[in-house]
Amino acid sequence: MAVTRKKAAPKKSSTKKSNTVKLKFDTGWSYDPAPESRSAATIKPQYDLFINGQWQKPSGKKYFATTNPATEEKLSEVADANAADVNKAVSAARTAYDKVWSKMPARERAKYIFRISRMVQEKARELAVIETLDGGKPIRESRDFDVPTAANHFFYYAGWADKLEYAFPNRQVAPLGVAGQIIPWNFPLLMAAWKIAPALATGNTVVLKPAETTPLTALKLAEIIQEADLPPGVVNIITGAGATGAAIVSHPDVNKIAFTGSTDVGKLIQRSIAGTNKKATLELGGKAANIIFEDAPLDQAVEGVINGIYFNQGHVCCAGSRLYVQESVAKTVIRKLKDRIETLIVGDPMDKNTDIGAINSKQQLETIHRYLDIGRREGAEMWESSCPLPRKGYFCRPTLFTNVAQSNRIAQEEIFGPVLSILTFRTDDEVIEKANNSPFGLSAGVWTDKGSKIFNLTRRMRAGVVWANTFNKFDPSSPFGGYKESGFGREGGLHGLMPYVDIK
């Protein structure tokens, strides 16, 4: 009998022991749906432009629809601002700057910003629901990351308003005037906070344009700003597409452009303001290297890589989209990654169990698919999760490529989707050279147990944010922004004040 029992015991691998248990979620257990209720949110059927503290009809009388990318249903329609509307918004901001905001005692300015922060917290649930409906990101991320971080950003910068002389040793600072701010669709409310909070704290007034696919939380923020009784014209929020953005950039009475978006548009902006005195902050694309050394705690590293590339469907400019694994552990890491990816739940963004929600728009889904084709054509090996996708809406399975060459387009260009390119290396110097061989320089990640190696790597990475043994962490007090073609200027922290002041 003893012999039989021995035979029946699970056969151990003769080569390497694996200490990970592969969880079979499909057969082991399943999750019941846990949908967040839509009832927490009020979405009006139509939104006008928020100019000079009032809701104003667009002078072109045009509106466009904003849809839920998870269901393709229309959520609302928002005004399409033309050049005349932009002009109205800029002159409202100018008047508010001249007459009110630049004359107000700094401590009073601070209190307005604190008030906005508190109201964002009060309406956190509503904002999270709308963010998820309009943009497709999992409710867990809107609820636990986007909205609280946005509220905290206002709170952090509010406190700076009456302390600016401490931030710039031996110098006096003055606000710039009217700031034109254009933000992307990946973190709509959070990016609005990143732009508006430091601008107001330093005494500037604002004309902000959210992205055309995700305007709703910015418009909700406009309602909060109205409710907070912020003097009319200090913040103006206008909706529209590229033409509206271009009108803001080229308006002669705008003193400062703050833009977050693609590197191509960033370059266009720098060109179009070439003959002016406008200042600019550009927070652009990235292709972050995430580097795993053989001595790293591999399970933690795998979690970090997953968070690094699949957070927010990979719609993250600082996403860890280039994974460099030391050759000796490459096989293990790739296996662990695939096992972990198989457990990711892709589907209804409103479901609290969902890990990966909807791709933000049909257009973006097409871009991602184009890159998947390019990757295969270039000879890389594609692997994707076997998870089912909802029949409606824009979804993409978490995907990875192995056998990627440094010169492949999927290793050089920003895909902005849940697609990981995996490359390997042998030595420290080799991986530093490979990681830095990119026109981008927004972020980087390093995983190793050795402290001196961490600092060698973090010092030599040409990137504005470097995460060691962690990834995709953000905080209002922590400066964020790129080297090289990832843009210039910093957002967050003490350094985030600098782009909004004139140092005298």
Added chain:
Amino acid sequence: MRLEVLKTYKLYIGGQYPRTESGRYYIARNKAGAQLANVCLGSRKDFRNAQVAARGAVAGWSGRAAFNRGQILYRIAEMLESRRAQFIDELLLQDLSQAAAEAEVNTSIDRLIYYAGWCDKFQQLFSAVNPVAGSFFNFSVPEPTGVVSIIAPQNSPLLGLVSVIAPVIAGGNTCIVLASEQKPLSAITFAEVLGTSDLPGGVVNILTGSVKELVSWFSDHMDVNATIYCENDSSVQSSIREKSALNLKRVFFYDKKDWNSEEGQSPYFILDTQEIKTTWHPIENIAGAGGGY
């Protein structure tokens, strides 16, 4: 009777003193029109050679201890001091008055000393440890942006030159500088000072030539990280900003600076060609442990 030996004014690239590869020259004259020297009319290729030298020198120079960079900047000041008389003479040739020439040289020496002292201090001024919410150690420090192209001030041939070079290299960058077109002699003689100051070759590269011809190469090269222009010609400024968009160079115009005054020096000039890098690392936080209190 003894015939004076005239100096050949050449370029300064990678620690060497080559003639322009183009073989071209222009004549530097004083106000009265007298010929002072034949000066190299630098070319695009000279700029590219200088860029290669400058890029190659970034790793070594930025990797030096900040303290060591401070010592080298101080050494440059020492070498300049020892050649004070020569520089004053050369400035007199280029139409400065005796008093103005002396002031220009004295302030240039003092300015180098000023920035020598900043080399290992500005980082502390502009760094931050950030109190993030979460169990992380998080800090931000300035780092050199890399290679900087500089079109030096036209009317301050030595002091203007020193005032724009010093903060750039104090911060660990390397640079390619186009000297004052009308008054180029001091820049090349200053290159001789640099060559005897323990400054590694390639950290500072100095060209002479036409601003109009070279400005576009200074601003559109894809492997230059930042560019500085010191005149107020608005069409040139506009073209520099436009061309710099190609690779998103950081652009700075120092067109309203009085280099003779206190506003001609400040750690904020160093900060212009620095990038802020933020590093995160988790802090182990064992549940239940109350720390050391």
